[in-house]
Amino acid sequence: MIRSVFFDMDGVLYDSMPNHEFSWCKSFEAEGMAFRPEEAYANEGRTARGTINLVFNRELGRDASEEEVERIYAYKTRLMRERPQPAILPRMQELLRSLPELGVKVYVVTGSRQPSLVGKLHDAFGIEKETLVCGADVKRGKPDPEPYLMALERCGFAKGECLVVENAPLGVASGKAAGLTVWAVNTGKLPDSALTGAGADRLFHSTTELAEELTRVVRGE
Ligand code: MG
Helix, strand or coil: CCCEEEECCECCCECCHHHHHHHHHHHHHHCCCCCCHHHHHHCCCCCHHHHHHHHHHHHHCCCCCHHHHHHHHHHHHHHHHHCCCCCECCCHHHHHHHCHHHCCEEEEECCCCCCCHHHHHHHHHCCCHHHEECHHHCCCCCCCCHHHHHHHHHHCCCHHHEEEEECCHHHHHHHHHCCCEEEEECCCCCCHHHHHCCCCCEEECCHHHHHHHHHHHHCCC
8 A cells, every 4th residue: 555655857747858968968069078868867866976977987997086076067057047948747746735635645755955946846746844854864875775764754654655766877866765666758769678677676667657556556546
């Protein structure tokens, strides 16, 4: 029986990954470094420093300096601010609004640190401060289990009564490391095997497909 669902945000609630892809590609291009669009998806959930160091080690065989991390991340942040507001993915607004009526507690677990986030999640999805775990709440981000363990502790239900919904390999790995069941929805540019290989228990190809199945399962149909 599912009593709580922990939703990731980027690529699950919002179609925001194309903005990250664009901004990362432009940021590394400005440094004269190669970065493929799929890499934005493969590294989703990693800290900015982690992603920057990954590329630096591949291109230059060393970590980025503090100054380089700051410069690249500042540019990426600026590009992100200039991107259009991402759309809400199909059926997710209805799903997050209907689950509480079916007795299921909803949490959002994201590595994002955007301060404007809470207000937006409240208005669009009914998420309150206590039902949000964001980047500022944890010491170790995904793929570490800490973010999902924090949601688990807050909801008070047993692991077997909770479900994680993720779109990114590192997010799936985080949920699995927390000992939870993870449903993955492939809304990005990676092959399905990237998500099943990270341990996803089930795989969907659209948020519509996911919302229909989750509603069915919660209703006991
Ligand atoms: Mg995501």
